[in-house]
Every structure is written in C-alpha cells, then in structure tokens.
Amino acid sequence: MAAEEVARIRNIAIVGQGGVGKTLLADALVLAAGSATRLGRSDDGTSLFDIEPEEVRRKTSITTAIHHVPWRKHEITILDTPGYAAFLAETRAALTAASGAVFVLSPHGEVKVELERVWSWCRALGIPSIAYMTRLDREETDLDEALAPVARVVDAKVIPIAIPIGSTTGLEGYVDLVAMRSMTAASDFAAPQSGAIASGSQAAVAAHRDRLLEAVAEVDDALLEHYLESGELAEDEIRRGLRLGVLAGKLLPVLVGTPARGIGVHAVLDAAVDLLGSPADLPEMEAVDAKSGQPVARPADPGAPFAALVFKTVNDPFAGKLSLFRVVSGRASSDSTVLNASRGAKERLGQLLRLEGKKQAPIGVAMAGEICAVAKLKDTASGDTLADEKAPVLLPKLPTFEAVMSFAAQPKSKADEEKATQSLQKMMEEDLALHIERDPESREIIVSGSGQLHIEVVVERLKRKYGVEVELKAPKVPYRETIKGRAEAQGKLKKQSGGRGQFADTWIKLEPLPRGAGFEFVDEIVGGAIPRQYIPAVEKGIREAMPRGILTGSPVVDFKVTLFDGSYHDVDSSEMAFKIAASLGFKDALAKARPVLLEPIMLLEVTVPDECMGDVIGDLNARRGRVLGVDPKPPHQVIRAEVPMAEVLKYAPDLRSMTSGRGDFHMAFAHYDEVPAHLSDKVIKEVRAERGIAAAGE
Ligand SMILES: Nc1nc2c(ncn2[C@@H]2O[C@H](COP(=O)(O)OP(=O)(O)OP(=O)(O)O)[C@@H](O)[C@H]2O)c(=O)[nH]1
Numbered sequence: 001m002a003a004e005e006v007a008r009i010r011n012i013a014i015v016g017q018g019g020v021g022k023t024l025l026a027d028a029l030v031l032a033a034g035s036a037t038r039l040g041r042s043d044d045g046t047s048l049f050d051i052e053p054e055e056v057r058r059k060t061s062i063t064t065a066i067h068h069v070p071w072r073k074h075e076i077t078i079l080d081t082p083g084y085a086a087f088l089a090e091t092r093a094a095l096t097a098a099s100g101a102v103f104v105l106s107p108h109g110e111v112k113v114e115l116e117r118v119w120s121w122c123r124a125l126g127i128p129s130i131a132y133m134t135r136l137d138r139e140e141t142d143l144d145e146a147l148a149p150v151a152r153v154v155d156a157k158v159i160p161i162a163i164p165i166g167s168t169t170g171l172e173g174y175v176d177l178v179a180m181r182s183m184t185a186a187s188d189f190a191a192p193q194s195g196a197i198a199s200g201s202q203a204a205v206a207a208h209r210d211r212l213l214e215a216v217a218e219v220d221d222a223l224l225e226h227y228l229e230s231g232e233l234a235e236d237e238i239r240r241g242l243r244l245g246v247l248a249g250k251l252l253p254v255l256v257g258t259p260a261r262g263i264g265v266h267a268v269l270d271a272a273v274d275l276l277g278s279p280a281d282l283p284e285m286e287a288v289d290a291k292s293g294q295p296v297a298r299p300a301d302p303g304a305p306f307a308a309l310v311f312k313t314v315n316d317p318f319a320g321k322l323s324l325f326r327v328v329s330g331r332a333s334s335d336s337t338v339l340n341a342s343r344g345a346k347e348r349l350g351q352l353l354r355l356e357g358k359k360q361a362p363i364g365v366a367m368a369g370e371i372c373a374v375a376k377l378k379d380t381a382s383g384d385t386l387a388d389e390k391a392p393v394l395l396p397k398l399p400t401f402e403a404v405m406s407f408a409a410q411p412k413s414k415a416d417e418e419k420a421t422q423s424l425q426k427m428m429e430e431d432l433a434l435h436i437e438r439d440p441e442s443r444e445i446i447v448s449g450s451g452q453l454h455i456e457v458v459v460e461r462l463k464r465k466y467g468v469e470v471e472l473k474a475p476k477v478p479y480r481e482t483i484k485g486r487a488e489a490q491g492k493l494k495k496q497s498g499g500r501g502q503f504a505d506t507w508i509k510l511e512p513l514p515r516g517a518g519f520e521f522v523d524e525i526v527g528g529a530i531p532r533q534y535i536p537a538v539e540k541g542i543r544e545a546m547p548r549g550i551l552t553g554s555p556v557v558d559f560k561v562t563l564f565d566g567s568y569h570d571v572d573s574s575e576m577a578f579k580i581a582a583s584l585g586f587k588d589a590l591a592k593a594r595p596v597l598l599e600p601i602m603l604l605e606v607t608v609p610d611e612c613m614g615d616v617i618g619d620l621n622a623r624r625g626r627v628l629g630v631d632p633k634p635p636h637q638v639i640r641a642e643v644p645m646a647e648v649l650k651y652a653p654d655l656r657s658m659t660s661g662r663g664d665f666h667m668a669f670a671h672y673d674e675v676p677a678h679l680s681d682k683v684i685k686e687v688r689a690e691r692g693i694a695a696a697g698e
Pocket residue numbers: 017018019020021022023024025041042043059060061062081082083084134135136137138257258259260
C-alpha cells in the first residue's frame with residue numbers, strides 16, 4: 001500500500017535559463033489542474049510563485065516557490081526555480097527535493113550557461129527530465145532549428161513528442177506524436193480537444209513520428225525487435241519506451257506550447273505522471289550512519305527509518321522560521337521529536353505544513369518522497385539532516401557556492417552596525433550563496449554573493465525584513481594569481497642550535513596548469529629521501545600558503561607542485577618542520593615561475609532599445625569588453641559580451657544614463673583571464689595599497 005502511495009508522488013522542478021517563461025508555465029499548470037481560478041502572472045504581481053516583494057518588483061524569480069496539485073490520482077508538487085545565474089544556488093537546493101525536472105526551452109534557439117549548469121546538476125543527481133518549448137504563440141518556429149543548440153549541450157537524445165499546429169494568427173494546438181492525434185486548445189484552460197490530424201501536415205508529422213519511434217526503439221531490446229519486425233510501435237509501447245529512456249537519462253522528450261493560452265500544459269501534467277519518476281525511481285540518496293560513518297540504506301520507503309533533508313529555510317521576523325524538507329525515507333509526523341543529526345540537537349516538529357504558494361495547509365504526516373515545511377525549528381539550517389533519534393544518519397550536504405562578487409556594506413546609521421551583522425548572518429541561513437565577513441583592517445562588512453543582482457536583493461531584504469539600511473560601496477574584485485613559467489626551489493628549515501632542533505628539507509618543481517584546473521600535488525619521492533609520514537605535511541604547507549600569493553596576497557590557482565627530493569633528520573624532523581619548509585620553498589618557486597595576476601571576466605547580457613545599440617557597444621569596447629553576439633528581441637536587442645569585472649563594477653547607473661532608463665542587464669561570472677601586461681603593474685600597486693601590503697623591496 002505505502003509503496004503505491006510513493007509511486008504516486010511527483011516533485012517536479014521547473015527549470016531553465018532566466019526569463020524564458022518558467023513561472024508562467026508553473027502558474028498555468030496549477031490552473032490547468034484546477035487548483036486556481038485564473039492565470040497568475042509574474043508581470044502583474046499575481047503569480048502564485050513569484051510572491052516575495054523583491055520578486056514582484058523585478059518580475060523575476062529569486063527563490064524557489066512551491067505549489068501542490070492533484071492530477072490523475074497523482075500528487076504533483078511543482079517547484080518553480082530561479083533561472084538567472086545570480087540565484088542558481090536556490091535552484092540547486094530545490095533539485096535535491098525534486099524527483100523530476102521540466103526544462104523550459106526558448107523557441108529562439110539560444111542556450112545559456114545557466115541551462116548547461118542545471119542540466120549537469122540534474123545529471124549528477126539522476127533526476128529524470130523532460131522539456132517544454134514555450135512561447136510558441138508569437139511567431140512560427142522551426143522546431144528542429146530551435147532544438148539544435150539544446151541537443152549540442154545535452155547528453156541525452158532530444159526528441160520532440162509533439163509539434164506545434166498554427167497559422168498566421170497564432171498557435172492553435174499541437175500534434176501529439178505518441179497518440180497521433182491533433183490536440184486543439186480549448187478556452188479557459190480546459191483540456192484540449194482531440195481530433196484527426198489535418199491532411200496538410202501529415203508529411204511533417206510522419207517524419208517526426210519516424211524519428212520518435214527510432215529513438216524509443218533504441219532504448220530497449222524488446223521494443224527494438226518489435227519495431228524492426230513491424231515498423232510500428234503501439235501507443236503504450238511508445239510511452240513505456242519513453243519512460244524507460246527518461247529514467248535512464250537517455251532521452252529528453254520535448255513538448256510544445258504556450259502557457260499564456262494554456263496550450264501544451266495539460267500535456268506537461270500528463271508527462272509528469274507518465275514519463276517522470278516518483279522519488280522511488282531515483283537513485284537512492286547516499287546516507288551514512290551518524291555514529292560509525294558507514295554507508296546505510298535510506299530508501300524512499302515509508303517503512304524505513306525517518307530521514308529528511310532540509311533544502312530551504314525562510315526567515316521572517318514576524319512569522320518566525322520555516323524549514324522546508326524532503327522526507328527521504330520513513331515518515332514525519334506532526335508533534336513529534338526528531339534529531340538534527342548534522343548538529344546533534346533534538347528538534348520538536350510542530351504542525352507539518354504542505355506549501356500552496358503563499359499559503360500553507362496543515363497535514364498530519366508526510367511520507368517518504370513528500371516535501372513539507374515546519375515552523376520554528378531551533379537549531380536547523382538549510383542542508384541539515386533530520387533523522388529518527390534511534391537511527392541517526394547524515395544525508396549529503398547541499399553544495400556551497402563560491403562567491404563571485406563582493407561589496408562593502410556600510411550601515412546608514414552607526415547604531416545599526418551590530419544589527420546589520422546579526423541580520424546578515426541570519427540571512428545566510430536561508431541563502432547558501434551569501435557570505436559575510438568583516439574586513440579586519442577597515443572593519444567594513446564584506447558581503448559576497450553570486451553577482452551584483454544577488455547582493456542588491458540581499459540589501460533590499462535586509463531593509464524589508466530587519467529594518468536595517470545599508471549602503472553598498474564599490475565591490476572588491478576577487479583577483480587570483482597564477483604562474484606562467486616553471487621553476488624549481490628548495491625549501492629548507494634548519495634550527496639546530498640549543499634545545500630540540502627543527503629540520504626539514506624539500507625540493508619542489510612548480511608548473512602551470514590550464515585555467516580552471518585548480519591545484520595538483522605530485523609526490524615523486526623515491527628511496528625514502530623524505531619519510532612517507534611527512535609527505536602529507538609538505539602538501540599541507542603548500543595548501544596553507546596558497547591563499548596568499550606574492551603579487552597581491554590573492555589566492556594562487558592553476559598550478560602543479562611536484563615534490564621530487566629532500567632530506568630529513570632522525571630526531572629534529574617533524575610534520576611542522578616539513579610544513580614550514582614546504583611553504584618557504586613554495587614562495588621561492590612562485591617568485592621564479594613568472595607569476596601573473598588573473599582577473600574575473602563577466603558575461604554580460606544587455607537588453608537595449610535598437611537606437612541605443614551603437615552607444616552601448618562602443619561603451620562595452622571602451623571597458624575592455626568583447627562583444628560575442630547580438631540577438632534581436634523586438635523592439636530590443638540583446639548584446640552578449642565578456643567584460644572584465646573591474647570595468648563593470650558600477651555598470652547599472654551608466655547603462656541607465658546611456659539608455660534613458662530603458663536598458664537592462666544581467667551579469668554572471670564567466671572565467672578568469674590574465675590581466676593585460678600594460679595594466680598589471682598598476683593594478684598590483686592599487687591592490688597592495690588597498691590591502692596594506694608593502695610593495696616588494698620596501
Ligand atoms: N506571450 C507570451 N509571453 C510569455 C510566455 N511565457 C512567458 N511569457 C512572458 O515572459 C516573461 C517572463 O516570464 P516568466 O514566466 O516570469 O519567466 P521565468 O523563466 O520564470 O523568469 P525568471 O524567473 O526571471 O528566470 C513574462 O513577461 C511572461 O509573461 C508565453 O508563452 N507567451
């Protein structure tokens with residue numbers, strides 16, 4: 001019985017690149033399922049998903065919002081996720097609660113890095129996925145052309161299971177390639193009307209259908225045999241093959257439509273039931289026994305011991321704290337006691353809640369696979385594991401997100417300094433991409449996050465929720481250092497006069513690695529020149545020295561260290577001595593290996609009215625930018641460019657004045673690049689002065 005109930009759960013994340021139309025689809029799904037009476041829209045603040053004031057104001061999703069709908073005797077929980085790079089930490093967290101994903105695709109055939117990132121996460125987590133090509137109401141789209149760029153970045157076979165039917169007056173419906181019926185939109189989000197396929201479109205339909213059958217047949221030997229014998233597959237066989245292909249990550253079936261008019265949305269709900277998995281179909285989440293550290297099984301089975309992962313926290317100064325979790329195994333009950341295994345603290349679960357957009361509905365129990373919320377947990381933050389006290393386990397933590405941009409936040413009133421720090425610390429509980437530290441020299445609060453937009457939202461929330469106003473000062477550029485040459489160096493520590501001596505001697509070789517490769521340590525010690533037990537200390541010494549390079553005190557990246565020789569002393573050598581010796585040798589080798597400064601390069605997408613294009617592109621060039629392309633989005637143009645972060649620290653006001661307020665932009669970290677030689681000395685001087693590091697030779 002219980003397993004059947006789990007099989008009826010679908011936790012569906014709506015994902016895709018920023019602004020593509022995810023939230024409108026999510027709202028349309030709720031309406032089509034009969035759980036709303038009108039179509040909510042992010043445009044006018046009526047969406048069931050974009051509900052926080054910061055989201056309404058920007059008409060963009062910043063956090064994951066959740067709504068539950070029943071459909072064909074299944075329980076579908078819709079998670080509408082953010083798409084823009086600045087908020088992807090939320091999306092990643094939501095995926096740990098998802099059992100399936102719907103990739104919303106743009107008909108303009110553009111694929112941004114955000115989509116690739118989310119795809120790779122779904123892959124890593126084993127989340128079965130389907131796709132929905134949206135916004136087909138506006139213009140006629142060549143489906144194959146629009147899907148080609150998606151097929152290039154996705155390592156599953158992209159296969160349409162529907163094709164749009166329309167005329168010059170707009171989209172009318174679609175052909176269901178599985179059932180071979182034409183589905184015409186009904187009014188008011190009622191189910192579409194099924195009819196025969198019009199004779200005019202039969203050739204195009206036949207070609208797509210053949211490709212679908214071939215793709216499905218390749219998934220399974222029995223299907224292939226049948227297909228080869230008869231040249232056909234029955235509707236239920238196709239559906240079975242599609243489901244197998246989706247669960248195995250081999251196929252990405254694509255639906256089509258426009259949520260604005262309810263076209264193709266019933267098909268998404270059907271596909272969620274028929275093609276996407278229940279939590280029991282996913283690879284089991286890795287769990288380890290909290291005491292022994294040994295792996296243990298925590299299947300999506302209501303009969304197993306209770307374990308749940310907190311994937312989101314919402315702090316509200318008035319309503320208190322709400323923790324959202326996915327019950328991974330067993331069941332949670334209202335008014336029970338569980339263990340926060342991550343912190344070793346008991347927690348009292350009060351009333352369990354099911355989320356319905358802004359509202360919540362009380363529930364008695366939540367079983368394996370279900371997503372629910374509970375208020376006022378004392379010691380629990382996002383990423384923590386809640387478990388049965390008698391069988392405590394730890395589930396994988398949520399990944400942390402490295403900051404790409406930092407600002408100094410200055411409270412407007414001096415009296416608010418303490419409160420600002422405390423409130424920001426509270427906000428870190430709900431925002432895994434937010435990092436706070438105090439600059440030990442200037443005493444400023446340094447706020448770091450995924451981009452300018454992210455930090456601006458943090459500042460707005462700080463004011464709305466905690467009444468603290470801060471001003472942001474120009475961000476600090478997170479420079480890095482690397483090497484361009486090779487070098488060898490000896491690192492030696494010798495203090496052998498009086499008392500217990502210290503002796504360690506190391507020889508290392510330093511070599512550059514490709515950009516983004518990080519750090520590699522190779523041990524080539526032979527014949528016991530350095531005893532085994534000291535070798536980890538050598539690596540540790542280098543790792544501890546890496547965060548402070550010799551040019552600007554920035555982290556050193558993308559290099560390889562080979563330890564190839566050394567010597568030791570029977571009595572005076574120690575781990576500590578080898579650590580220090582290694583760090584000395586490392587600094588020496590760095591200086592000899594042609595160190596250079598790296599700067600972050602940002603990917604900018606600037607949307608401007610046609611007539612401002614020339615000015616904006618000219619300005620980007622003046623900022624050392626490289627324009628990658630321009631895409632029309634009438635009456636606007638979208639300029640894509642790579643620009644060093646140092647040149648766009650205050651881009652917003654400049655763009656506003658260049659476009660009289662009609663321009664808009666998004667910025668995301670792209671990669672690191674070398675600071676050009678003619679600027680390097682100047683930048684190094686400036687950064688050293690800012691950080692109070694004496695110039696070499698001073
Ligand atoms: N005409 C039309 N407009 C659409 C359609 N889908 C979305 N839009 C519009 O596109 C804009 C963005 O839609 P959203 O649903 O907020 O997009 P999103 O992907 O959730 O955006 P982010 O949350 O910011 O990543 C809104 O103005 C929508 O009304 C569609 O099918 N037809």
